[in-house]
Amino acid sequence: MNLLIIRHAKAVERRKGLEDASRALTDQGRQRFIASVAGLGRLGVKLDRVYHSPWLRAVQTAELLTPLLKGSTEVTPWLAAPPAPQLLELLEGDSVSVVGHEPWLTALISLLLHGTTQFGDRFELKKGGVACLEGQPRAGSMRLTALYPPRALRAGGDDDADQ
């Protein structure tokens, strides 16, 4: 399996009265991720399946990925929680993407590479960033083939700092 682990794009800031799960992408976050998806397309990425968290920013990010999709999408609450065996058991396909949230995604990367979540803080996955792994989606059975900060995927880039 080629697994793309994608953190949701930039979303509106947390604020009182706004439920975390309801935070939408900002216009800038949306536009930048559209450019990142174009970058993934230029790399030849075609996805059999996109799994995504049910939180709005992940739903919207997954929606922006669909031009690369040749198969289906699946929502799962396991991507709005720390990595669990149930998430790994769910994944199927040759070219798969998961869209979720920090710090759980870097914990997932650590789990897939090292068999433990404890090294998650050694990886940095910015909003809209993509980690590419290869192998069987089991603990300690994958290898990291690329780690793309969002700017690297966008054509041209800009001088604004990514968060």
Place this chain on the structure above:
Amino acid sequence: MHGGTTTMKGLKSRGISIEPWLTRFKRALARAQIDPTAQEVHQLRVIGGRLRAWLSLGHYRVLHDDLRWLRQSAAAVRTLDVLLEKWPKAHDVTMAQRRARALTQLQRTLRSPRVTGLIAALRVLPALSSRQAQEATRRLARAALVKPLEWSDADALHAVRRKLRRLRYALEWQHHPMRDLAALQRVLGDLNDLSTLTQGQSNSLRKTRKAAVRRGSTLWAAVQPRIEELAQ
């Protein structure tokens, strides 16, 4: 319900929230967990279809597959319920057992995390704009225009029925239902149900089918011009 002329101008301009039908969906899911009747299983699928129509109005690609998966999970029970209710002569002693097994499988599906995730995702989706909805309705109307309509081709009729259902739901989401569209959809549904009987059709079933085709042709002639207006 009112029919009359249906144009893009008539479609109301206001945000379209998923909330009312999502609430019904959650209730239907809860009922389906406790020995649901045939009607309750059917409602679960109908409401799922309405939610898919809302997603289409919003040009969403995500979440369609989850709703389709859920509706397909209920399809086995629904098919058996139709056979048991509409044509008792098709009933045999194992049919009820088959329904019980299909229902057990459906209930297992309804308890899955995927359903939990689906509800959570639908709940946070923002209301749709009327502009989005109107563009989508135009697209659905174009897709629904099939010339000519082949009444002898069960697969073609089924495909048209699905397109008309999507169009009808899209119009109802915008509080602008089209008269006769629901009736046409029911006739096409009856023809589809008739075609699912794999045993040789009796004379009475053939007559039933002929009458349904006549009724369907009349309704199709009535709705076609109005769909053409929407497709402009």
